[in-house]
Amino acid sequence: MKIAIAGTGYVGLVTGVCLAEVGHDNVVCVDIDENKVELMKSGKSPIYEADLEELMKKNYSIGRIDYTVDYQSAYKDAEIIMIAVGTPERKDGSANLDYIKKVAKQIASSITKDTLVVIKSTVPIGTNQDIEKYIRKNLKNNVKVEVASNPEFLSQGTAVKDTLNASRIVIGVESLWAQEMLEKVYKPFNQPIVATNRNSAEMIKYASNDFLALKISFMNDIANLCEIVGANIEDVALGMSYDERIGSKFLKAGIGYGGSCFPKDTKALHWLSTHNGYELKTIKAAIEVNECQKLRLVRKASRLVESFEGMKVAVLGLTFKPGTDDLREAPSITNIEYLVDRGANVIAYDPVGIENTKKIFKENIKYTTSIDEAIKDAEACFIMTEWKEIINYDVINYKEKMKKALIFDGRNCYKIEDMKNLGIEYYSIGR
Numbered sequence: 001m002k003i004a005i006a007g008t009g010y011v012g013l014v015t016g017v018c019l020a021e022v023g024h025d026n027v028v029c030v031d032i033d034e035n036k037v038e039l040m041k042s043g044k045s046p047i048y049e050a051d052l053e054e055l056m057k058k059n060y061s062i063g064r065i066d067y068t069v070d071y072q073s074a075y076k077d078a079e080i081i082m083i084a085v086g087t088p089e090r091k092d093g094s095a096n097l098d099y100i101k102k103v104a105k106q107i108a109s110s111i112t113k114d115t116l117v118v119i120k121s122t123v124p125i126g127t128n129q130d131i132e133k134y135i136r137k138n139l140k141n142n143v144k145v146e147v148a149s150n151p152e153f154l155s156q157g158t159a160v161k162d163t164l165n166a167s168r169i170v171i172g173v174e175s176l177w178a179q180e181m182l183e184k185v186y187k188p189f190n191q192p193i194v195a196t197n198r199n200s201a202e203m204i205k206y207a208s209n210d211f212l213a214l215k216i217s218f219m220n221d222i223a224n225l226c227e228i229v230g231a232n233i234e235d236v237a238l239g240m241s242y243d244e245r246i247g248s249k250f251l252k253a254g255i256g257y258g259g260s261c262f263p264k265d266t267k268a269l270h271w272l273s274t275h276n277g278y279e280l281k282t283i284k285a286a287i288e289v290n291e292c293q294k295l296r297l298v299r300k301a302s303r304l305v306e307s308f309e310g311m312k313v314a315v316l317g318l319t320f321k322p323g324t325d326d327l328r329e330a331p332s333i334t335n336i337e338y339l340v341d342r343g344a345n346v347i348a349y350d351p352v353g354i355e356n357t358k359k360i361f362k363e364n365i366k367y368t369t370s371i372d373e374a375i376k377d378a379e380a381c382f383i384m385t386e387w388k389e390i391i392n393y394d395v396i397n398y399k400e401k402m403k404k405a406l407i408f409d410g411r412n413c414y415k416i417e418d419m420k421n422l423g424i425e426y427y428s429i430g431r
C-alpha cells in the first residue's frame, strides 16, 4: 500500500516514520522545503523529538520511507494521501486552512487512481466534507476520491511513543471502503479504533484538546484560590486524583499552557461556536484563565520590587514544556516581553530552546545553557519550564550565586520547606 504524507511537521513526519516502523513499506513524505527534504534523507530530523532520528535512519536505509518535494510523483499512484500540514490561528481565532487547500489542489491535479485522502491536521468541523467537494470539483483524472478524518493525538516530546502506543485511533468516514482502507493502515498498531462520521471525528479532536486545556485552566484557577485561602494545590490535586472519574493526569497547576495545540484549538473551537450562534462559555473561560495565568508571577513580582529597570533577571526554561525545543505560545515569551518592556536585563536559560528563542528576542536579551551563569548576580529568577536540569539543580546555588535570592517558580519545581530553610524568598503556584 503506497501512503503519501503531505507535510513533515510533528504530525506528518512522526506518522510517516511510525507507519514505516510498523511495516508499511512504501511511505513517502512530501514537503515544499528542499533543504528539509535533503536533511531528512540524510537521517536528520528537522524537529527535536526523542527516538525520531533513530527510526528515520533505520526505515530510510531499508527503503520503507522516502522524502520528496515532488508531490506529483508522490501522489499520482498513492492509495492513501494523508494531509498533515499546519492549520495556524488567524487573527480572529479561526483556523487558517490555506495550506490544506493548497495540498488539496495538488492532489486533485495529480492523482491517477482511486485515492483515499485522510486529513490528520486539526480542522474545523465540516472541513473534510468541504475538501472532498473541492478535490472532486478540481479532479484532473476521472478517479474515485473520498476524504476521511483521522485526527492525531500525539504530544510533542513523546510523539513517537504516543504514536506507537496511541490510546485510540479515531477515524471519521462516510463509506465502508474508506473505513476498511484506514483499518488496514492501522492494523499493525493493534490499537482501539473508534469509527464515526467525519464531523464527529473532527469534533473529537477539538473536544479532547479543549477538555485538557480546560482541565489545566481549572486547576490554575483553583491554585490561585489556594494561595489566598491557605491550601496547597499539589495536595488538592493528589486528593482529587484518586477519583477515577477525575483521573490523575493534567492536574498540574502552573504558569499556563502553551504549545502548538491548546492555545490554537481552544480559540478555534470558541470561534467556531460563536460563528454558529452558540457560545462555548467553558472554553472562553479556559482561554481567559490561561491568559491571566501566564502573567501571574511577573505581576506578583512587580508588586514586590520597586522597578525592574536595569535589574538582572534570570529566566529559566523557555520552551512550552520539557522535551521539546518548541517555543510556540510558550509562557516564557509573554514573561520575557513583560520584563524587557520594564527595562530588565534578561538572561535566558534553556537546555535546547536557545536557538528558537533567539529568533524571537534577537539581541534584546542574553542567552545561556548554564543555570549557574544565568543566576549569577541576578536579583530575581523566574522558572517557566520544568526541565529536569532545573528540578535537579542544587538550590543552595540560588542562595550563593544570586545577588538577591528571589525566585518565582511557575512550575513548582522545589519544596517550599527547602527554600525556606535556606532563606530563599520563593513564590510558586497555588502553595
Ligand code: UDX
Residues within 6 Å of the ligand: 152, 153, 154, 155, 156, 157, 209, 212, 216, 249, 250, 251, 252, 253, 254, 255, 256, 257, 258, 259, 260, 261, 262, 320, 321
Ligand atoms: C497536546 C495534547 O496533549 C495532544 O494530545 C495533542 O495532540 C496536541 O496538544 P502538546 O501541546 O504537545 O500536546 O503538550 P502537552 O503535554 O499536552 O502540554 C501542553 C501544555 O500544557 C504545556 O505548556 C504544559 O506545560 C501544560 N500543562 C500540561 C500544564 O500546565 N499542566 C498539566 O497538567 C499538563
